[in-house]
Amino acid sequence: MKKIPFLNFQPMHEQIRSEMQQAFNEVYESYWYVMGEKLHTFEASYAKYNQTRYSVGVSNGLDALILALEALGVGKGDEVIVPSNTYIATVLAVTAVGATPVFVEPRLETYNINPELIEEKITKKTKAIMPVHLYGQACEMDHIMKLAEAYNLVVVEDNAQAHGSSYKGKLTGSFGHVNGVSFYPGKNLGALGDAGAITTDDEEVAEKIKTLRNYGSQKKYHNEYIGLNRRLDELQAAFLSVKLQYLDQWTQERQQIAEMYNKQLKDTNLILPQVANNADHVYHLYVVRTQKRDELQAHLNNNGIGTLIHYPIPPHLQNAYKHLGYKEGDFPIAEELARTMISLPLWVGLGKDSIKKIQSILEPF
Numbered sequence: 001m002k003k004i005p006f007l008n009f010q011p012m013h014e015q016i017r018s019e020m021q022q023a024f025n026e027v028y029e030s031y032w033y034v035m036g037e038k039l040h041t042f043e044a045s046y047a048k049y050n051q052t053r054y055s056v057g058v059s060n061g062l063d064a065l066i067l068a069l070e071a072l073g074v075g076k077g078d079e080v081i082v083p084s085n086t087y088i089a090t091v092l093a094v095t096a097v098g099a100t101p102v103f104v105e106p107r108l109e110t111y112n113i114n115p116e117l118i119e120e121k122i123t124k125k126t127k128a129i130m131p132v133h134l135y136g137q138a139c140e141m142d143h144i145m146k147l148a149e150a151y152n153l154v155v156v157e158d159n160a161q162a163h164g165s166s167y168k169g170k171l172t173g174s175f176g177h178v179n180g181v182s183f184y185p186g187k188n189l190g191a192l193g194d195a196g197a198i199t200t201d202d203e204e205v206a207e208k209i210k211t212l213r214n215y216g217s218q219k220k221y222h223n224e225y226i227g228l229n230r231r232l233d234e235l236q237a238a239f240l241s242v243k244l245q246y247l248d249q250w251t252q253e254r255q256q257i258a259e260m261y262n263k264q265l266k267d268t269n270l271i272l273p274q275v276a277n278n279a280d281h282v283y284h285l286y287v288v289r290t291q292k293r294d295e296l297q298a299h300l301n302n303n304g305i306g307t308l309i310h311y312p313i314p315p316h317l318q319n320a321y322k323h324l325g326y327k328e329g330d331f332p333i334a335e336e337l338a339r340t341m342i343s344l345p346l347w348v349g350l351g352k353d354s355i356k357k358i359q360s361i362l363e364p365f
Ligand SMILES: *Cc1c(COP(=O)(O)O)cnc(C)c1O
Pocket: 060, 061, 062, 063, 086, 087, 089, 090, 132, 158, 160, 161, 182, 183, 184, 194, 195, 196
């Protein structure tokens, strides 16, 4: 029985093997490994790709979000609105700068933050909204931006799962004042290790983040801020520049795979992904829902099909956030999603035959 893993880099990485090796050789022989030409080239290309004036490469997606909040002056005593069903890193960024996360439930249909529920959570302490384009689907950004404007809040998009996605034709990662993106290997645009970036149109903020990622210094041995080392190295930047050229092609393939799943699974009882009006979906993950989730996962596993749960425990119920005082039942939609979600294999090179096989195994559901 041929196994189908949840994620397999092989077809993607075979396709670009020689270009990636060339990129490695160039860095190897440049004898310059941190903060050089490869970084600057990638930053310029990614800014252009994302249609923002600036992009600043950093160590990973979590650091990108932390730097975004830091640069905007979000910190102790401030409240930041986040979805109740996000990956933990969104919330970790908020607490890393000393602010308090305020959870807002997602829509049950799209799994993205419900803008209609944001206003009631805004207080005098609210400083920022962090929409997360979960699984690759763009949030309802015009509603969110209107609220931010009305209440004088900053917006930091968590664009870690949605490279190249858009709302009403405008790219995710170009709405917020500063936005964070991850290039973790498994993301739609992934390095061969940890990497991330911020995107922004604000020159001052871009400059500040360039400083903060590098010990708080731009001029060697002159320190403006108490910074840390959160740089993106030359090798990863060079690899990312190669992969960026293929991103749109790979996104199209992801969307085709999702369409095939939609067609193949339409007669099952599974709840399939729904895309909101005006939103694009780049299918970082293909997530379906069923009350028999654990049974379904075991059944797929017994048949050699890899799956993952994104995510089994919502942030408000994590041990790390016990001190926030939430309990089960506080965010019923996030909890229901955590109980019923399962992600099916979706990767560049996953063939039609694999999808047909997964369909036949899923028939009883
Ligand atoms: C991956 C991810 C992050 C964090 O990115 P890293 O590069 O792994 O630090 C943040 N938010 C979301 C929604 C993610 O999926």
